[in-house]
Amino acid sequence: MKIIKIRHPYNPADIPTEEVVLVLGFFDGVHRGHQKVIKTGKAVAEEKGLKLAVMTFTNHPSIVFHKVGASEMQYLTTLPQKEALMEWLGVDYLYEVEFTSTFAHLSPQTFVDQYIVGLHAQVAVSGFDYTYGPREIADVAHLPEYAKGRFEIVTVEKESDEGAKISSSRIRELLGEGNMEEANHLLGYPYTISGLVIHGEARGRLLGYPTANVNFSRYARLPMEGVYVCQLQVGDTWYEAMGSIGHNDTFGEGRQLTMEINILDFHEEIYGETVNVRWLHLIRNQVKFNSAEELIDRLKQDEEETRAYFA
Template identity: 35%
Template sequence: MAVVISRNDPAFDEALLDRASVAFGVFDGVHEGHRFIIGEAVNTAREEGRASAVITFDIDPDEVFAADRLKKLMTNEARIAKLAELDVDAVVVLPFSREFAAQSPEDFLNACFGGGVPSHIHIGSDFHFGRKAAGNVESLRAWGAERGMEVHGHELVAEGGRPVTATRIRGLLSEGRAREAADLLGRPYTLEGTVRPGRGEGRDFGFATANLEVPPELLAIGEGVYACYAVVDGVRYKAAVNVGIPATFADTAKENIEVHILDFDQDIYGQPIEVEFVEWLRPMRVFDSTDELIATVQSNIAWVRENL
């Protein structure tokens, strides 16, 4: 497990990055393409007997500049924790703000590295930084050349003839295409939430649900019913999951994730659970009767039981 430290932490030692091999990016989702770039930084470090590091931000810059349309694949905490699981020596976290981003490209880089300039930096070919995103791979190369830093601008990893990007993955998830998104992420798309009391209809109908209220910016997955796994206290269970406000209960519902965990009957109110999305089953719909609703949900649960 890599050490995680903020660039602004008084305990931060600039020697950590000095002559290291680093990968720099936001890395929302820590997907296939991100892991390729980070892996290249690790390879360079090993070839030269140097330390390896990931440099990232404490928040997604879009939280500052595009908060009204933001859809994140992970919380900031989960993203940094996932980066720390990779085969690097350190994850260096840069505090991000509007003022930090408004610096000229050169001042931006000076603030990032100070006196600890890496020997190698690995980035995506679409990397931009500084005021009005004016800095790019070429300007980074010019800055690095004066300081003995080699810049490796990588073309984005492609899958199915298209680059693997967080934007592409968000698009797939918004359409309910959980399996295709998982292929690009390298693992199932996962949400975490704390179980809260719900309306109670599910238990009355014979399929109790754990109800989660997930902030809109963390709900990249589209509305519908899915076959999933729910992870409770480290144990993985099959689950049928409803995403979105059920149309039948639109006037009273607040929860936007309802998780029916198969073969599970524990009180988990107030506990966090993870939901791994595997397969889209059907869209949201209004039912003509309670009997039709119950029959449809029971059919969804049976599919999950037989196919996961």
């Protein structure tokens, strides 16, 4: 897969000249609904003997339109994660467009001329709710008007689960409830957070449960605070683990939020490693214990539940 980064206005010489099927969307999470759209584009591309291209954005449009602050925006997937998922889905070209204020104010006709026709799309594929400007004049119903017969249009209807649309916002709500089974079901893969293993307070080691302290992106959407069954990837190997997201209130109020992973039957030093953490099942909510001994007793129970989950 070739990644092509675009900042408006782009140089046409930077765009591959071959004709493509172009799939449009932001695709945060690349969940099952998004996968349906991309797989539809893949099927059309194979039928027509064309390359499959996807156009997405490096930041969410809500930031430019002041619907949410940049510091408040949280993503289900980082850009590298999104790239890996796109490659997994068989995308040939991934266009990553910087969603700037200048780009945001393109007229619908200019957007179509430069970012669909200009990317040599013979077919444009999108979800039913895709917009490229104000909804009342730039939704999929208006696209034929701007296309002027220069490319085919394929619109993919919503993907539902138990009667409700699969959406990034719905998955965020499930993460906020700690409902990893349902969130992972809608994603189509285990929810994963990446980060660098850094030195912490080493308190877990003193308790008999040494942990990898994972420094996560402030833009990552974390599951609800709690203790979870997890898997942690170091290099190419996935290890069974239990993970904690919380403030360690047992040892004092007002502490920094941390993500700490205890890897079962693992005794290596992994400081400085970039790891991936899959979140599989909520064991319990975070609790402030009365003593370290009380916490250790509960951690033993958490470990038993984790081992039982994998067994």
